[in-house]
Amino acid sequence: MASSNENAPSEPAKMEQIITEFFAKSLHVILExxxxxxxxxxxSGEQILSxxxxxxxxxxxxxxxxxxxxxxxxxxxxxxAAFENIDFWQQSNLEPVIVDVVLIKRRGGxxxxxxxxxxxxxxxxxxxxxxxxxxxxxxxWVIQYESKKGCGGKGGGVSGSKRxxxxxxxxxxxxxxxxxxxxxATVRLLPAYKLFRDLISSARMRxxxxxxxxxxxxxxxxxxxxxxxxxxxxxxxxxxxxxxxxSVAYCSSLMDVSxxxxxxxxxxxxxxxxxxxxxxxxxxxxFPESQRSQFTCVFGRHHSWSYDSYSRSHASIxxxxxxxxxxxxxxxxxxxxxxxxxxxxxxxxxxxxSMQDADASDHQTISTFDKLPFKKDExxxxxxxxxxxxxxxxxxxxxxxxxxxxxxxxxxSEFGAFVLDNDxxxxxxxxxxxxxxxxxxxxxxxxxxxxxxxHMLQNAPPLRNKSYFSQQSSNLDGHKNCxxxxxxxxxxxxxxxxxxxxxxxxxxxxxxxxQA
Amino acid sequence: xxxxxxxxxxxxxxxxxxxxxxxxxPYCTLTMTDWFLQALSVIPRxxxxxxxxxxxxxRWEVEHFEIREVLRCILHTVLFHRALGLVRPKDVxxxxxxxxxxxxxxxxxxxxxxxxxxxxxxxxxKHPNKKNxxxxxxxxxxxxxxxxxxxxxERLYWEQWYINLNVAQHPxxxxxxxxxxKIVVGPGDTAAEARTARRAALESSLRDVLFQIIxxxxxxxxxxxxxxxxxxxxxPYEITISSSSDxxxxxxxxxxxxQTGHPxxxx
Numbered sequence: 001m002a003s004s005n006e007n008a009p010s011e012p013a014k015m016e017q018i019i020t021e022f023f024a025k026s027l028h029v030i031l032e033x034x035x036x037x038x039x040x041x042x043x044s045g046e047q048i049l050s051x052x053x054x055x056x057x058x059x060x061x062x063x064x065x066x067x068x069x070x071x072x073x074x075x076x077x078x079x080x081a082a083f084e085n086i087d088f089w090q091q092s093n094l095e096p097v098i099v100d101v102v103l104i105k106r107r108g109g110x111x112x113x114x115x116x117x118x119x120x121x122x123x124x125x126x127x128x129x130x131x132x133x134x135x136x137x138x139x140x141w142v143i144q145y146e147s148k149k150g151c152g153g154k155g156g157g158v159s160g161s162k163r164x165x166x167x168x169x170x171x172x173x174x175x176x177x178x179x180x181x182x183x184x185a186t187v188r189l190l191p192a193y194k195l196f197r198d199l200i201s202s203a204r205m206r207x208x209x210x211x212x213x214x215x216x217x218x219x220x221x222x223x224x225x226x227x228x229x230x231x232x233x234x235x236x237x238x239x240x241x242x243x244x245x246x247s248v249a250y251c252s253s254l255m256d257v258s259x260x261x262x263x264x265x266x267x268x269x270x271x272x273x274x275x276x277x278x279x280x281x282x283x284x285x286x287f288p289e290s291q292r293s294q295f296t297c298v299f300g301r302h303h304s305w306s307y308d309s310y311s312r313s314h315a316s317i318x319x320x321x322x323x324x325x326x327x328x329x330x331x332x333x334x335x336x337x338x339x340x341x342x343x344x345x346x347x348x349x350x351x352x353x354s355m356q357d358a359d360a361s362d363h364q365t366i367s368t369f370d371k372l373p374f375k376k377d378e379x380x381x382x383x384x385x386x387x388x389x390x391x392x393x394x395x396x397x398x399x400x401x402x403x404x405x406x407x408x409x410x411x412x413s414e415f416g417a418f419v420l421d422n423d424x425x426x427x428x429x430x431x432x433x434x435x436x437x438x439x440x441x442x443x444x445x446x447x448x449x450x451x452x453x454x455h456m457l458q459n460a461p462p463l464r465n466k467s468y469f470s471q472q473s474s475n476l477d478g479h480k481n482c483x484x485x486x487x488x489x490x491x492x493x494x495x496x497x498x499x500x501x502x503x504x505x506x507x508x509x510x511x512x513x514x515q516a
Numbered sequence: 517x518x519x520x521x522x523x524x525x526x527x528x529x530x531x532x533x534x535x536x537x538x539x540x541x542p543y544c545t546l547t548m549t550d551w552f553l554q555a556l557s558v559i560p561r562x563x564x565x566x567x568x569x570x571x572x573x574x575r576w577e578v579e580h581f582e583i584r585e586v587l588r589c590i591l592h593t594v595l596f597h598r599a600l601g602l603v604r605p606k607d608v609x610x611x612x613x614x615x616x617x618x619x620x621x622x623x624x625x626x627x628x629x630x631x632x633x634x635x636x637x638x639x640x641x642k643h644p645n646k647k648n649x650x651x652x653x654x655x656x657x658x659x660x661x662x663x664x665x666x667x668x669x670e671r672l673y674w675e676q677w678y679i680n681l682n683v684a685q686h687p688x689x690x691x692x693x694x695x696x697x698k699i700v701v702g703p704g705d706t707a708a709e710a711r712t713a714r715r716a717a718l719e720s721s722l723r724d725v726l727f728q729i730i731x732x733x734x735x736x737x738x739x740x741x742x743x744x745x746x747x748x749x750x751x752p753y754e755i756t757i758s759s760s761s762d763x764x765x766x767x768x769x770x771x772x773x774x775q776t777g778h779p780x781x782x783x
Contacts, residue, residue, distance in 0.1 A: 065602060065604070069602070069604075070602060073600060073601055073602040073603060073743075074602075074603065074605065075602065075603065075604040075605075076605075170742065174600070174737065174740065174742065174743055175737045177600055177743070178597065178600070178733060178734065178737050178740070179734065181596060181597050181600075181733075182597065182730045182733055182734050184596075184605060184618060185593060185596060185597070185617070185618050185726070185730055186727075186730055188607060188616040188617070188618060189615070189616075189723060189726055189727065193616065194614065197616075232727070234734050235731075235734040235735050235737075237737075
């Protein structure tokens with residue numbers, strides 16, 4: 001009897017471990033349903049990690065559960081916020097864990113709030129850009145272990161017979177398990193869960209966000225705040241040395257939050273890849289000529305491939321200001337979600353777009369859209385100033401296939417020709433019809449296409465490089481050099497292509513990992 | 517029999533009955549006396565410990581198309597708290613209400629519940645005027661007692677959940693208003709507004725019931741048997757459907773006595 005007890009972990013150690021894991025698990029349960037940025041885009045109330053139905057006799061289904069899932073027999077989705085926050089607490093089991101779920105609303109602005117970065121602390125005002133915001137604690141979860149007097153130390157000494165202590169850890173585990181089940185169900189019944197679900201749905205922009213704070217000590221609510229809160233106290237789990245307590249104070253009414261959000265009204269996307277508007281150099285016979293001029297130069301939406309000298313003329317405008325103007329554009333959000341369209345077979349170009357799409361940083365995404373569309377006046381100006389470029393333009397147009405949709409890069413004068421205004425007198429032919437023939441009937445030259453594309457990508461502006469715009473004015477003079485640089489070998493082009501493909505795969509994998 | 521039950525009331529029974537009474541909401545179609553008598557009617561005479569714990573929901577009146585969602589929500593919530601094996605919970609959004617409930621993720625459980633709900637709906641359609649009830653019971657299997665007459669495995673029920681639902685009769689104008697204490701519908705309101713208000717009240721009551729289930733599960737845990745090392749559902753359970761008319765209380769109770777296997781309860 002004594003020997004068997006020596007081999008088994010002691011009861012106090014078991015109970016301490018159960019309590020420690022209970023804190024971690026309960027924090028996980030709370031935060032996984034309150035932290036919007038850790039939820040996947042495909043959240044639909046169903047399981048994200050599909051797993052076979054657990055059966056009592058099947059051992060293979062157990063393999064789909066990770067070791068931490070088996071604690072309290074509850075397999076949960078990944079929640080990095082929970083893992084980050086539990087680290088600081090594990091230093092002492094006796095301190096309570098208090099989780100404040102905070103509602104952040106923007107005052108007086110129409111700009112939607114972005115999700116907080118990993119860490120979830122909402123005190124950083126700059127995180128949401130300019131504009132005042134208000135915070136309100138809508139839930140306060142308190143998880144604590146109250147030690148009984150007379151039990152010494154962390155985990156406490158165990159009093160009573162060994163038989164009672166042997167069962168106490170089992171009983172504690174069972175009761176903790178039941179408590180966690182109730183917690184899991186309760187977090188989904190409280191009003192804040194609806195806000196969480198609204199936030200993670202990708203269809204609407206919201207003027208509020210959810211944040212959280214995890215700490216051991218908080219300021220108590222004021223009387224006014226307390227009057228708005230309701231309490232739900234779970235029955236504590238008694239142990240031989242204390243009791244495990246769990247409670248929540250929550251705002252029962254969050255009606256003022258459910259203000260009308262800005263729904264993204266369905267819009268036709270005239271500039272989808274492959275469309276006449278996105279490829280004005282390729283005129284579709286069915287497209288009325290009268291409408292071609294409406295969409296060619298001034299796009300309602302900003303596209304990376306429409307970068308041209310318009311941005312050069314606005315090089316003096318600070319990027320932040322441009323970002324502001326961009327973010328006010330209600331079509332921006334729509335664009336982001338629309339970058340998943342299928343691209344033409346030019347993989348490099350596809351990589352270029354998906355690189356920007358996979359990048360979750362708003363700054364990088366916004367700077368991509370600094371490549372503003374070519375305005376016809378600018379184009380006319382360039383074409384008038386550089387008459388010698390027209391022959392080059394015609395050559396390039398003849399080389400590149402109609403599937404090329406990017407007009408970025410330093411040689412905007414060349415690729416800007418793809419963004420044509422029918423009214424512009426380009427010297428390439430006053431009518432688009434004359435442009436059709438070289439484009440339509442020119443046989444595709446893969447090598448030159450790839451070379452031209454690679455050259456364009458090589459000279460594409462860095463995402464945050466301000467100085468790039470000042471360089472563009474000098475590039476107009478060096479278009480001859482650019483022409484020479486486009487004559488790259490096939491091997492170089494394929495190497496570039498492969499690198500971009502690998503980069504794209506890495507970014508997609510990272511995004512998938514972060515969503516999982 | 518009712519008087520006999522009253523005579524055997526003890527304090528825990530009264531406390532639990534009072535707790536059940538708190539569930540009374542806009543869907544209570546009984547008077548206080550009727551409710552009390554009905555609650556007592558499901559209690560076998562004798563000690564409350566015959567069944568360790570019993571949760572009886574006040575009878576609700578719901579629309580026919582609401583039965584499935586209400587029952588799924590309640591049954592799955594209970595089973596999620598009793599499927600104590602390793603589970604990967606599944607969140608399900610109700611279509612008629614803004615409520616998300618949790619399933620244990622066991623496909624077999626889901627199939628069985630849907631099957632029983634279908635049976636309940638069939639019963640309701642066949643006997644719309646009867647008081648229909650669905651009961652979720654958890655039991656332990658006692659040792660087989662092979663006798664000359666029966667080799668039935670005896671079950672020891674340690675928890676039972678009674679869900680009472682009536683299907684609303686087609687309302688005539690505003691006739692449904694008077695039973696709903698929480699709904700104030702003016703005489704000028706249209707039927708659509710009344711339905712909306714009724715739906716909101718039902719949603720509120722359903723959410724209250726779920727909270728009650730959570731409280732009930734957490735109040736007492738000692739009677740729950742040790743958790744076996746299984747995945748998913750850890751305790752055997754059964755779902756039974758019964759229906760009784762107002763005049764058949766006695767027979768219904770007699771049947772329940774037979775099910776619990778306590779011949780001493782027979783009068």
